[in-house]
Amino acid sequence: MLPFVKYHGLGNDYVYVDGFTHDVPDPAGLARAVSPRNFAIGADGLILVLPATPGGGAAGAHCRMRMFNADGSEGQMCGNGLRCVVKFAHDHALFAGSNAARPMRVETGAGVLAVGYDLDAAGRVATVTVDMGRPILAPERVPVDVSELEPGAGEHAWRIPATDTTPPQEAVLVSMGNPHAVLFRDDPLDAAEERRIGAALEHHRAFPERMNLHAVHVRGGGEVDVVHWERGSGPTLACGTGAAAVCVAGVLTGRTPHRITTHLPGGPLVLDWAETTGRVAMTGPAVEAFTGVWRGPL
Numbered sequence: 205m206l207p208f209v210k211y212h213g214l215g216n217d218y219v220y221v222d223g224f225t226h227d228v229p230d231p232a233g234l235a236r237a238v239s240p241r242n243f244a245i246g247a248d249g250l251i252l253v254l255p256a257t258p259g260g261g262a263a264g265a266h267c268r269m270r271m272f273n274a275d276g277s278e279g280q281m282c283g284n285g286l287r288c289v290v291k292f293a294h295d296h297a298l299f300a301g302s303n304a305a306r307p308m309r310v311e312t313g314a315g316v317l318a319v320g321y322d323l324d325a326a327g328r329v330a331t332v333t334v335d336m337g338r339p340i341l342a343p344e345r346v347p348v349d350v351s352e353l354e355p356g357a358g359e360h361a362w363r364i365p366a367t368d369t370t371p372p373q374e375a376v377l378v379s380m381g382n383p384h385a386v387l388f389r390d391d392p393l394d395a396a397e398e399r400r401i402g403a404a405l406e407h408h409r410a411f412p413e414r415m416n417l418h419a420v421h422v423r424g425g426g427e428v429d430v431v432h433w434e435r436g437s438g439p440t441l442a443c444g445t446g447a448a449a450v451c452v453a454g455v456l457t458g459r460t461p462h463r464i465t466t467h468l469p470g471g472p473l474v475l476d477w478a479e480t481t482g483r484v485a486m487t488g489p490a491v492e493a494f495t496g497v498w499r500g501p502l
């Protein structure tokens with residue numbers, strides 16, 4: 205039996221396990237076991253909150269996040285998940301001083317990130333602001349194999365050639381520690397078609413570590429609509445690292461200002477790519493849905 209807590213950030217939901225007190229020998233297998241909706245807990249994946257590694261601790265980390273998509277693949281970073289990690293650690297007092305760690309510093313695959321938060325009237329974490337760090341734009345570090353792509357229209361765009369099931373796609377490729385392809389559309393989004401395209405391109409040979417894809421329609425000014433297809437989890441209601449990639453891509457292509465509101469299927473996230481520091485800040489909610497005990501295979 206394994207206690208868990210279910211959290212979500214704008215409907216991007218994960219099963220959280222306290223790795224300070226419980227050992228999970230096969231997190232990839234557990235992610236695959238708990239994620240199916242109707243047949244298990246139902247989630248976009250699994251997140252372990254663990255003690256920092258010696259290196260992370262030396263860099264000031266209070267704890268460590270490991271996230272696993274629904275298919276068991278491990279993601280280097282998860283924006284919505286990280287907001288809920290801080291809420292879990294604070295509200296459930298996972299480590300000594302967790303109620304005073306402000307900002308909380310969390311070791312992730314994208315480095316040790318600082319996470320600030322405010323509290324509600326009950327003294328629980330409410331709104332959370334994550335310092336997502338700096339985007340990575342060098343193709344080989346996204347990673348992407350540009351020999352499989354063509355130059356796109358503009359300095360930061362690439363053209364994904366037509367496949368058997370998709371027309372050519374203009375993409376801006378950004379890593380936030382995990383890989384993202386941002387596809388700007390001139391017209392309002394057709395969510396079903398965008399998810400079909402995302403499913404077709406996640407495993408494209410240009411993407412050696414697969415890809416998270418995000419279709420974007422700029423409403424005007426700093427307001428954009430986004431539809432996601434996530435590596436390892438498919439269609440999600442929100443993708444925090446994806447929203448950060450959208451913010452960066454909008455600035456790089458001159459479509460949006462540095463501070464935007466991304467309207468995701470699950471709700472809005474505010475992103476700000478600071479000109480002074482080059483770091484992206486993401487602000488949004490973190491919600492505890494329920495607690496439970498997993499009685500399935502570990």
Ligand SMILES: N[C@H](CCC[C@H](N)C(=O)O)C(=O)O
Binds near residue numbers: 382
């Ligand atoms: N599917 C992503 C991880 C989860 C990212 C997303 N849920 C977020 O909030 O950033 C990947 O494999 O890179």
